[in-house]
Amino acid sequence: MIAAPHAAIGAAIGVAVGDPVGGFVLGFVSHFLGDRTPHTESTTFYGKSPRLWKQRFRWFLVDAVATVALMGCLLWRHAHFHSAFWGMLGGLGPDLITNIPWLGDRLSPHWGFRQFRTFHHWTHCNLPKVQWKLGVMTQVIALAISVAYLLYTR
Numbered sequence: 001m002i003a004a005p006h007a008a009i010g011a012a013i014g015v016a017v018g019d020p021v022g023g024f025v026l027g028f029v030s031h032f033l034g035d036r037t038p039h040t041e042s043t044t045f046y047g048k049s050p051r052l053w054k055q056r057f058r059w060f061l062v063d064a065v066a067t068v069a070l071m072g073c074l075l076w077r078h079a080h081f082h083s084a085f086w087g088m089l090g091g092l093g094p095d096l097i098t099n100i101p102w103l104g105d106r107l108s109p110h111w112g113f114r115q116f117r118t119f120h121h122w123t124h125c126n127l128p129k130v131q132w133k134l135g136v137m138t139q140v141i142a143l144a145i146s147v148a149y150l151l152y153t154r
């Protein structure tokens with residue numbers, strides 16, 4: 001999944017749990033369930049070719065800016081801010097750990113990290129390009145439910 005639904009799902013779980021530590025842990029676990037949900041990613045359109053890194057980077061930038069803006073609006077003065085914030089960080093955690101190049105490069109020689117990254121990649125269920133609309137829809141639904149819950153519990 002892209003970052004916005006991961007963040008919103010994690011934040012919603014944090015609010016539901018009502019505890020920052022529990023929210024972080026369950027938000028972290030929710031990341032793998034989100035990635036397991038059939039979805040569309042930048043690699044759906046651009047593959048993993050190093051030649052197309054600019055296209056993937058543009059996608060990443062739009063997702064990152066939209067996620068920060070959306071979560072900033074949703075969590076600003078939220079009644080359960082701490083639980084939501086830590087749940088959000090948990091929801092984003094696996095991607096932050098494995099996809100930030102300087103961090104991934106630094107951790108990659110370590111035994112546990114390689115297994116973690118392999119597991120994380122294994123959980124992904126990226127749909128083929130021909131089904132990209134379905135892959136967007138699954139994320140829109142997950143995002144909408146999470147945003148509705150965060151607004152409802154505000």
Ligand SMILES: [Zn+2]
Nearest residue numbers: 001035094095
């Ligand atoms: Zn992921």
